[in-house]
Amino acid sequence: MVTLAEVARHAGVSASTVSYVLSGKRPISDPTRRRVRASIEQLGYQPHAGARALASSRSRIIALMVPLRTDMYVPVMLEIAVAVATAARAHGYDVLLLTGEEGPSALRRVTGSGLAEAVILMDVQLDDERLPLLRAAGPPAVLVGLPADPEGLNCVDLDFAAAGALCVEHLADLGHREIAVIGESPGVYARHTGFAERTLRGLRDGAAERGVRLLHRPCEGGHDAVAGVLARILDERPGVTAFVVQNETAVEPLLTLLRRTGRAVPEDVSVVAVCAGQVAAQASVPLSSVAIPAQELGRSAVERLVAGLSRPEGADTARVELLTPALTVRDSSGPPPPPAGVGS
Amino acid sequence: MVTLAEVARHAGVSASTVSYVLSGKRPISDPTRRRVRASIEQLGYQPHAGARALASSRSRIIALMVPLRTDMYVPVMLEIAVAVATAARAHGYDVLLLTGEEGPSALRRVTGSGLAEAVILMDVQLDDERLPLLRAAGPPAVLVGLPADPEGLNCVDLDFAAAGALCVEHLADLGHREIAVIGESPGVYARHTGFAERTLRGLRDGAAERGVRLLHRPCEGGHDAVAGVLARILDERPGVTAFVVQNETAVEPLLTLLRRTGRAVPEDVSVVAVCAGQVAAQASVPLSSVAIPAQELGRSAVERLVAGLSRPEGADTARVELLTPALTVRDSSGPPPPPAGVGS
DNA sequence: CTCGCCCGTCGAAGCGCTTCGATCTTCTTG
DNA sequence: CAAGAAGATCGAAGCGCTTCGACGGGCGAG
Structure with missing residues (x-):
C-alpha cells in the first residue's frame, strides 16, 4: 500500500504539502502541485480511509437505513436507496447500508463509532422509535418520510x-x-x-x-x-x-x-x-x-445532509420539505357512465 | 466522545488491557475483565471505527455493488442486498452500498483506501469488466452470479x-x-x-x-x-x-x-x-x-467471504456454488388440452 | 537599502486504537 | 528449594493522515 509519506518522498516535498494539495486547505504553488499530482498518479496513491477519518474525525460516510419489511412496494425503496448512493458519491460520500431491523441501536453504533457522520432514515413511522435519539443532539439526519411531530427534524417527503x-x-x-x-x-x-x-x-x-x-x-x-x-x-x-x-x-x-x-x-x-x-x-x-418521486427524494435527502455537514456548525436547518405531487393523466380515468335508466 | 484511554483510567488498568478485553486476543483475568466491562458500560464507550481500521488494517466493512438498472426485477435485488446486510451484521461486518454505475473504479477506490476489505458483486455479466481486477490479486470477493469464466473466482448463484x-x-x-x-x-x-x-x-x-x-x-x-x-x-x-x-x-x-x-x-x-x-x-x-432464493444467495455470499477473511491468508477458496433449484407446483400447470377434434 | 508582510512550505504533534515485547507474579517441577 | 514456565498486565511504538504554528525568502513600501 502506498502512503502519503511515500508520495511526499517521491515528489520531494513534505507530507503536509501533499496533504494540502489533496485538501486544498492551503495555497500550494502551481509547480509543486503539479509535481505532487504526478507522483500520486504514478504511484497510484489512495488515501487510507481509516487514517483520514481518525485524523479529521470525518468519515465521509452516510448511513442509510432501509426497512426490510416486504409489505410495501420495494422498487421504490431500492430506487431511493440507489438515488441516495449516487447523490452521495457526487458529494464525495459513501453510503453504509443499515437495515431497519436493528432500530435505534444501529444508529447509535455507526454514529457513536464515528463510522458514519450522518444518517438517512427511510420508512419513517408517525411515532418512530428512532426519533428521540435524533432529536437528543443525535447525528445530523434526514428522514425520508414525515413523523407525527417533525419538530427539530429534517424531513423530505412527497406531499x-x-x-x-x-x-x-x-x-x-x-x-x-x-x-x-x-x-x-x-x-x-x-x-x-x-x-x-x-x-x-x-x-x-x-x-x-x-x-x-x-x-x-x-x-x-x-x-x-x-x-x-x-x-x-x-x-x-x-x-x-x-x-x-x-x-x-x-x-x-x-x-x-x-x-x-x-x-x-x-x-x-x-x-x-x-x-x-x-x-x-x-x-x-x-x-x-x-x-x-423516488430519485428526487433520495437526491434531496443527500443534498440537505451535505449542506448541513459543511455548514459552520450549529446552524440547525431542521426543516420539512414536501415535494409537490403531479398527476399524470393516462388512460384509466374518464367521466363516469351516465346514470342507469337514462340512455345515452 | 469516550476513548479507550478514558475507559482504561476509569477501570484502573492500561489501555492495552482494555483492548485485550475487547478483542480477547490475550487472556485477561476474570476480575479485571469484569471491571473493564463495567467501565465500558458505564461510560458508554464505543471504539472509534477509523482508529480501529487504521491500527488493525481491518475495516470490518464489506462493499456490496448493486446494479442500478431497472430492466431486471428489482425486489430480488433488494432482498439479496438486505440479506447481505443482515448476514454481514451477524458476523460483525457492515455493508457499504455501491452502485454498478461506477464500475471497476469504485472497487479500486473502496478497496485501495482500505474502506472495505472485501466485495460482493451482484448482476454479474458473462464477461464482466470488473473481473480482471478481482482476479489480479484483487480484494477478497464473491460474485452473486456466474461469469463465463469463473476460474479463480468465488461465485454463488442459483443453478x-x-x-x-x-x-x-x-x-x-x-x-x-x-x-x-x-x-x-x-x-x-x-x-x-x-x-x-x-x-x-x-x-x-x-x-x-x-x-x-x-x-x-x-x-x-x-x-x-x-x-x-x-x-x-x-x-x-x-x-x-x-x-x-x-x-x-x-x-x-x-x-x-x-x-x-x-x-x-x-x-x-x-x-x-x-x-x-x-x-x-x-x-x-x-x-x-x-x-x-434471494435470502440464501445473500447469506451464502457473506458466509463465504467471512470464512475467507478469517482464514490464515492465502488459502484461496475460489469455488463456484450453485444452489439447487426447486420447483413449486401451484395452480398454473396441468396437462395440455386433448388434441383438437378428439372430444374428451 | 532595510523593515515587515505575505506566500509557500515544513516539522511535529496528535487522532484512538492495536500489538509486540517486557515485566512482574504466581505456580510448577526436578 | 531454586529455576523456569505460564499467566496477567503494562508501556511504547506505530498505523497514515490532518493541522497548527513556525520558518524562510521574495516583494513593496518607507
Missing part, C-alpha cells in the same frame, strides 16, 4: 396529502361522486406509517370539499386479497364509479378483477393510482397516477 | 440451467410437446447476463432431451410489450400449450392476456415461472414456479 387531494379533484372534475380507495396493507396503517395516513387525510379533505363520497379500505397485495376487498366495496357501495389505489401490488389484480367482472376502464369505472411511475405506465391499462 | 431444465421436465411430464419461453428484456441478453443465458441453455437442453419443441422470445416488461410478443408466438407456433416465463414484469400481463383471449390457465395453457417466489404466489393464478 401525500396533496397527492390524495389531487386524485379526488381529478375524479371530481370528471364528474365522479362516489370514490373507493384501495389502500396499503392493514399492517402499514397499524404501524402508523406517515405517508399512508397523510394520503388518506388528503383524500378525505378533498372529498369533503368537493362533496364526494369516499370509502377507504386497506388491502393486502396479491390477487385474492384484492378480490375480497373489491367484492366488499362493490357490495357496500354499488354506486362507486372510481377507484384510487395506493398499493402497487394491488394495481394489476384490481384491473384484472374489474375486467373480469365486466367493468371497463375507464368507460365504466375510473382508476387513479398513487404509486411508482413505472408501475402506472406499464399496467395493462396505463393508469392516471401520482408518481412517487 | 439456472437446472432451473430451466426443471421447468421443461415438469411440463414434459404433464404431456406438453410445444413450449414457448418468455424471457427477460432483450437488453439483459445483449449484456450477456449469465443467469438469463444459463436458464435458456437449461431449457434448450431439457427440451432436446425430452423431444419438446421450444421457442424463446425475449420480452420487455409491461402489458403492451408482452401483448406483442405473445401475439407473435401464438402466430408462429399455434400448437404451443405451455409457457415458461422468466421476467417478473411479464407475469401478470401474460396471465391477463391469456385470459382475455379466452385461454384458461391451466386448462388450455400451462404457465411456469422462474421468478421471485412472492410474485409467483401472488399472481392472479398462483404460478407453478422455480423461486430465486
